[in-house]
Amino acid sequence: MLRDTLKKMNTELKDVVKYTLDINGVTHKMNNYIGTRIKIQWSGVVICQCGKKADKFYRSGYCYKCYWESPLASQSIFKPELCTAHLGIEERDLEWEKEFQIAPHYVYLANSSGIKVGITRGSQGVVRWMDQGASQAILFAEVPNRRFSGDIEVSLKRFVADVTNWRKMLSGTPESVDLLKMKEELTVHVPEELKQYILPNNTVTEIRYPVTQYPKKIKSVKLEKTPIIEGELLGIKGQYLLLDGDRVFNVRSHEGFISNFSQQEILQQGLLF
Numbered sequence: 495m496l497r498d499t500l501k502k503m504n505t506e507l508k509d510v511v512k513y514t515l516d517i518n519g520v521t522h523k524m525n526n527y528i529g530t531r532i533k534i535q536w537s538g539v540v541i542c543q544c545g546k547k548a549d550k551f552y553r554s555g556y557c558y559k560c561y562w563e564s565p566l567a568s569q570s571i572f573k574p575e576l577c578t579a580h581l582g583i584e585e586r587d588l589e590w591e592k593e594f595q596i597a598p599h600y601v602y603l604a605n606s607s608g609i610k611v612g613i614t615r616g617s618q619g620v621v622r623w624m625d626q627g628a629s630q631a632i633l634f635a636e637v638p639n640r641r642f643s644g645d646i647e648v649s650l651k652r653f654v655a656d657v658t659n660w661r662k663m664l665s666g667t668p669e670s671v672d673l674l675k676m677k678e679e680l681t682v683h684v685p686e687e688l689k690q691y692i693l694p695n696n697t698v699t700e701i702r703y704p705v706t707q708y709p710k711k712i713k714s715v716k717l718e719k720t721p722i723i724e725g726e727l728l729g730i731k732g733q734y735l736l737l738d739g740d741r742v743f744n745v746r747s748h749e750g751f752i753s754n755f756s757q758q759e760i761l762q763q764g765l766l767f
């Protein structure tokens with residue numbers, strides 16, 4: 495069944511981000527579909543990561559039980575500053591939490607819709623930035639556990655956003671920001687005991703997306719309301735498919751939707767006769 499569920503697109507950092515979508519046993523090279531028609535047809539069934547099927551999710555892509563019991567949906571997932579595994583304190587499942595939280599984490603600054611601070615685990619930095627539709631990003635700090643990254647994030651949140659304004663992100667390329675200067679300026683706000691983790695590496699990653707046309711008045715479409723979504727693919731940014739009619743479709747927020755995906759060329763009117 496998992497082969498037929500929507501999953502976030504895989505990304506590769508190239509001249510422009512290269513997207514692939516794995517579904518129905520096929521790996522679709524999405525960049526090649528820009529300028530053609532795509533169709534996503536939802537079966538009416540969702541499947542939670544625990545394997546349970548339902549006609550809808552309870553919250554955030556989880557069934558009721560997982561949302562309230564799974565360590566994947568615990569409070570500290572949404573608020574890393576609440577992580578306590580490094581102190582040996584359990585939230586929902588200490589073994590799982592130790593594995594997940596006590597590992598190198600990175601704090602970064604990214605420019606997707608204006609400057610924001612975020613955190614990421616292991617080497618996921620670039621992937622995370624592409625998923626968020628960031629145009630520029632820089633690593634800020636490397637810490638030995640998730641809690642410290644949450645603490646740094648909290649200290650910077652007073653000065654920069656910690657969420658992406660997705661409407662703004664999808665409305666075009668943001669104005670370029672001097673991330674190096676931002677990093678320098680923000681460094682003074684990091685608590686003394688955490689300053690040792692600030693990275694000396696100041697490489698700025700620039701990211702471009704395959705977009706031929708940005709929407710003007712964004713309409714977000716969802717399979718729950720519209721089980722068949724089809725139209726011309728005009729571009730891809732972050733985890734969003736940009737469709738004709740100013741419509742945008744967030745692939746990631748539909749993870750677990752059992753669906754059928756298809757693509758066809760647009761027939762030129764003249765070729766029909």
Ligand SMILES: [Zn+2]
Nearest residue numbers: 542544557560
């Ligand atoms: Zn579940």
